[in-house]
Amino acid sequence: MSVQKITDAEWKVMHVVWNHQRISANDVIAEVVPETGWSPNTVRTLLIRLVEKGILHVEKERGKEKEYLNSVYTPLFSREECESVHSRSFLERVFGGDTSRLLAHFVQDGDLTPEQVKELKKQLDKFKK
Amino acid sequence: MSVQKITDAEWKVMHVVWNHQRISANDVIAEVVPETGWSPNTVRTLLIRLVEKGILHVEKERGKEKEYLNSVYTPLFSREECESVHSRSFLERVFGGDTSRLLAHFVQDGDLTPEQVKELKKQLDKFKK
DNA sequence: TAAAATGTTTTACAGATGTAAAAAATTTCT
DNA sequence: AGAAATTTTTTACATCTGTAAAACATTTTA
Numbered sequence: 001m002s003v004q005k006i007t008d009a010e011w012k013v014m015h016v017v018w019n020h021q022r023i024s025a026n027d028v029i030a031e032v033v034p035e036t037g038w039s040p041n042t043v044r045t046l047l048i049r050l051v052e053k054g055i056l057h058v059e060k061e062r063g064k065e066k067e068y069l070n071s072v073y074t075p076l077f078s079r080e081e082c083e084s085v086h087s088r089s090f091l092e093r094v095f096g097g098d099t100s101r102l103l104a105h106f107v108q109d110g111d112l113t114p115e116q117v118k119e120l121k122k123q124l125d126k127f128k129k
Numbered sequence: 130m131s132v133q134k135i136t137d138a139e140w141k142v143m144h145v146v147w148n149h150q151r152i153s154a155n156d157v158i159a160e161v162v163p164e165t166g167w168s169p170n171t172v173r174t175l176l177i178r179l180v181e182k183g184i185l186h187v188e189k190e191r192g193k194e195k196e197y198l199n200s201v202y203t204p205l206f207s208r209e210e211c212e213s214v215h216s217r218s219f220l221e222r223v224f225g226g227d228t229s230r231l232l233a234h235f236v237q238d239g240d241l242t243p244e245q246v247k248e249l250k251k252q253l254d255k256f257k258k
Numbered sequence: 259t260a261a262a263a264t265g266t267t268t269t270a271c272a273g274a275t276g277t278a279a280a281a282a283a284t285t286t287c288t
Numbered sequence: 289a290g291a292a293a294t295t296t297t298t299t300a301c302a303t304c305t306g307t308a309a310a311a312c313a314t315t316t317t318a
Contacts, residue, residue, distance in 0.1 A: 009306060011222045026265080041308050044266075049305090068265055068315060080234075083223055087234060090219050093140045094212055099239035100249065103232060105209075105216055107252050110228035117253050120229060123236050124246050124253075136275060155295080170278050173296075178275090197285060197295055 003077050003085050004053040012036060013046050017056060018079040024063075025071045047073060055082075132206050132214050133182040141165060142175050146185060147208040153190075154200045176202060184211075 006014060016031045017023055025047055029040045050056040056073045063070050095102040112120070135143060145160045146152055154176055158169045179185040185202045192199050224231040241249070 005304095007305060008222055015225060038306090039308050040265095041310095042306075045306085045308075048267085063265095066264075066315070068263095069313090071266070083234060084238060086219075086223050087231075087238065090215075090223075091235070091239075093137055094215050094219075096144060099235055100241055100245040102216075103235055103239070103241075103249055104252055105212060106220070106228055106232055106235075107249070109213060109216065110220075110232070112229060112232075116229040120232055120236070121250060121253055123233055124250055134274090138276060167276090168278050171276075174276085174278075177297085192295095195285075195294075197293095198283095200296070 002054075003082060004055065006050075006053075006055065006082060006086065009042075010046050010050055010055075013043060013050065014055070014075070014079075014082070017073055017075050022072060022074045024061075025073070028073070047071070131183075132211055133184065135179075135182075135184065135211060135215065138171075139175050139179055139184075142172060142179065143184070143204070143208075143211070146202055146204050151201060151203045153192075154202070157202070176200070 012035075013028055013032055016028050020027070025044055028047065029043045032038065032043050033040060047056065047058070051058050051073070055076055057076050058071050058073050060069050061072045062068070091097055091099060091102055095105075141164075142157055142161055145157050149156070154173055157176065158172045161167065161172050162169060176185065176187070180187045180202070184205055186205050187200050187202050189198050190201045191197070220226055220228060220231055224234075
């Protein structure tokens, strides 16, 4: 039962945590609040829930400037691990497990740049053999 | 606000409805219950909620064998439409909108058959130019 | 040292979701 | 017609989510 479900709102904060690997509540808030308009407390609640879910680790640390005691978070699973788990369940749920239909869909809907198309084809070639 | 959110449990019944295009509650139950172990009432609740969400249409019709009055459901949106909407939000949420990273992920994780790889490359070629 | 600032924890609360039992309505059977 | 069967509708209820206010604890500052 590793990697519990991450909800929509939680993904937002997870991405920020992954980008820093180790980040204080306040710094998460500083990034998330402007782009979501959420209250700082909302972000804190999400961080706490992620800890409860065993997805983040938290410890206390004194701030550098001011010596307030801060909560600092670190991810317990890599972004890739979580993406993987959630991708699989999405594939199953929405496309009934049919990867190639899913891929076709995203290719058509994804206006890729020529670069990206090329890169992807290279990937595909590697799997050919 | 067309196409409200379809939940995990609801997708299961939606797939069945799409496969038939027009199907009675009992027939949905006949398919869904064995593969999920849910109670028939659970399936009915889901059908009702899908109607409330404006995703399914329901009408009454007398059964052929027995003349009980049955609820018969039809989808108001195509499977592709719903997949599309949910794919987009998944892409945004989990991969931060980066289609090519998503694709790379599924290609690696999706053990495609050589056929499927070929087909996909053909798709990509079409988009090249 | 008392007030202000800052950060954390607790509590809240409505709506969504998973899951179904209980009740009601309708049809069939004896 | 009354009982049994079948189907639908209502009600239920715990947990999860989104969203935060309120309360509390700790530092800093006046």
